[in-house]
Amino acid sequence: MNFTVGFKPLLGDAHSMDNLEKQLICPICLEMFSKPVVILPCQHNLCRKCANDVFQASNPLWQSRGSTTVSSGGRFRCPSCRHEVVLDRHGVYGLQRNLLVENIIDIYKQESSRPLHSKAEQHLMCEEHEEEKINIYCLSCEVPTCSLCKVFGAHKDCEVAPLPTIYKRQKSELSDGIAMLVAGNDRVQAVITQMEEVCQTIEDNSRRQKQLLTQRFESLCAVLEERKAELLQALAREQEQKLQRVRGLIRQYGDHLEASSKLVESAIQSMEEPQMALYLQQAKELINKVGTMSKVELAGRPEPGYESMDQFSVSVEHVAEMLRTIDFQAGASGEEEDEEVPLDGEEGSAGPEEERPDGPEGECPEGPGGAGPTLRSPFR
Secondary structure (H helix, E strand, O other): OOOOOOHHHHHHOHHHHHHHHHHOEOOOOOOEOOOOEEEOOOOOEEEHHHHHHHHHHHOOOOOOOOOOOOOOOEEEEOOOOOOEEEEOOOHHHHOEEOHHHHHHHHHHHHHOOOOOOHHHHHOOEOOOOOOOEOOEEEOOOOEEEOHHHHHOOOOOOOOEEEHHHHHHHHHHHHHHHHHHHHHHHHHHHHHHHHHHHHHHHHHHHHHHHHHHHHHHHHHHHHHHHHHHHHHHHHHHHHHHHHHHHHHHHHHHHHHHHHHHHHHHHHHHHHHOOOOHHHHHHHHHHHHHHHHHHHHOOOOOOOOOOOOOOHHHOOOOHHHHHHHOOOOEOOOOOHHHHHOOOOOOOOOOOOOOHHHOOOOOOOOOOOOHHHOOOOOOOOEO
């Protein structure tokens, strides 16, 4: 709260006095500050009694100043700007007093010869009795009125009370309501903060579960890739063995064909010899070679169906159907997820490689590593 140095001239003007009076009103009790006046860290001022009422409403478990139990302090929000005020174990008694405002209140009361709101009260005249001031309050009709209305007028049968009494009572009720509303707002703000923390926790947990889910499926894919590589390797070995055998037969038959062709060529050239003596000198040897060549038995040909590789086909329909049943596990906790055995083909495999069927009749096992993909959490 800022005040100009020239206070004396300010008090001389009635309009300025009204403005000053508005600046000296407590936002809790709606009356002029009552000493001691405390200043909050946000630079707003409160009656210490009003500040204590708001503080007690926001911290119902906080011990009073006279208690022998040592309290750890508390917090409440400024009713003017909603700034959070954190107090130590002394509570509102630890707040600094605003001596400047207290001095201004003293000077204002000295300079003002009328009670608070007197200027407004002297203009409130009864509409029915124009020369009568409104000085009582009709409790039955709940309206301010004048004494003549009670004696002769419309409120003669009503129950009335002095206007200042009702004024103070309703001011107190409104002040208490404001304090409760401010405390309620603090509780609502605390709930909002808690729900915002819940939202943040939901986002963090969702991010963590997404990472775990991705890791599970990447591990499962790694097992499938490993098994595919093993089966492809077995298929390649069988292919190489068959190709080596057939190519060996091809080389053997090729060598026999080449030798037979050379012998035929040599025999034809011999038959073209015009001299019988020369022909007969080499005819016997050629006849023996041709006979021997024709009786040579070559290695057997591959049996029918030798070229087929159908024995290396795999059936994955049941595995695919099983993978489609993977789902989130109800009631799974983070601890269970951390204790899961990873699907990396090391600990989840059924045994060493030689126990896996990768021969001609090898079939795809029930799942990677010889067992179906068991995901304890979050999958089943």
